[in-house]
Amino acid sequence: MEITLSNCVIVTLGAIAVSIGGMFVVRKNVSLENLRSHHDVTDPLLAVLGTLFAILLGFMLANAMQRFEEARSNIQQEAGCVGDLYRLASGLPSQAKEKTQQDCLSYLNLVIGEEFPLMQKGQLSPQAWNVYGDLWHDCIAYEPQTQRENNIDQYLIAAMSKTGECRRARAAQLNYSLPPTLWFVLLFGGISTIAFTYFFAVDNVRLQILMTSVITMIICLNTYMLAGYDAPFSGDIAITPVAFETVRDNLQKVQTKQQH
Numbered sequence: 019m020e021i022t023l024s025n026c027v028i029v030t031l032g033a034i035a036v037s038i039g040g041m042f043v044v045r046k047n048v049s050l051e052n053l054r055s056h057h058d059v060t061d062p063l064l065a066v067l068g069t070l071f072a073i074l075l076g077f078m079l080a081n082a083m084q085r086f087e088e089a090r091s092n093i094q095q096e097a098g099c100v101g102d103l104y105r106l107a108s109g110l111p112s113q114a115k116e117k118t119q120q121d122c123l124s125y126l127n128l129v130i131g132e133e134f135p136l137m138q139k140g141q142l143s144p145q146a147w148n149v150y151g152d153l154w155h156d157c158i159a160y161e162p163q164t165q166r167e168n169n170i171d172q173y174l175i176a177a178m179s180k181t182g183e184c185r186r187a188r189a190a191q192l193n194y195s196l197p198p199t200l201w202f203v204l205l206f207g208g209i210s211t212i213a214f215t216y217f218f219a220v221d222n223v224r225l226q227i228l229m230t231s232v233i234t235m236i237i238c239l240n241t242y243m244l245a246g247y248d249a250p251f252s253g254d255i256a257i258t259p260v261a262f263e264t265v266r267d268n269l270q271k272v273q274t275k276q277q278h
């Protein structure tokens with residue numbers, strides 16, 4: 019299921035309906051007097067269970083948010099390195115300069131227009147990989163003739179190496195997600211926390227419905243946030259190619275000035 023706000027609302031409403039149904043099942047089969055007589059046990063147990071679940075969910079969410087920010091930072095570095103390649107190529111002879119700069123723009127266009135949509139499906143663009151290979155060839159095949167060109171060539175290779183490092187990291191981040199075991203533990207913990215709220219004698223049925231609904235909603239929304247940050251390139255909470263777009267727009271302005 020795609021991680022979108024609309025899907026989150028549907029799942030949350032369904033979970034609330036199921037949780038309220040479970041509450042009515044318990045109220046129908048267990049008397050309020052019996053529930054009230056066990057408050058001394060259920061109250062501390064719910065506090066312990068809720069605390070443990072909150073800690074687990076908090077750590078998982080913090081870890082997912084950290085990986086999300088690392089992916090965002092990596093995208094910005096990759097885009098910046100391609101921009102450096104373009105600008106460093108300005109110091110090369112005409113033929114090498116035009117080839118390298120054109121490959122830089124092609125790479126940016128492919129990443130923006132083709133690769134980011136594919137990344138929502140967990141894939142990378144084969145054409146972007148090909149242009150990435152062309153950029154490496156541009157940097158390695160060039161033979162500097164002067165000390166100035168030799169200095170530029172060293173920086174070109176360094177920028178290209180960083181670009182490759184960022185691209186490989188992006189490919190790894192694309193395929194990394196929380197293991198199914200942790201999702202099972204999270205699901206079981208959420209269901210257990212909601213179920214424990216049934217074992218309190220609340221005379222006002224509407225109030226218990228409201229309490230159960232709010233707890234279910236909070237757990238579902240936090241799970242939605244976790245799922246969204248766990249998949250940094252898909253869904254509503256997704257990293258956009260704005261860093262690549264910014265670099266491309268700036269380089270196109272530079273290209274226009276060079277032509278005039």
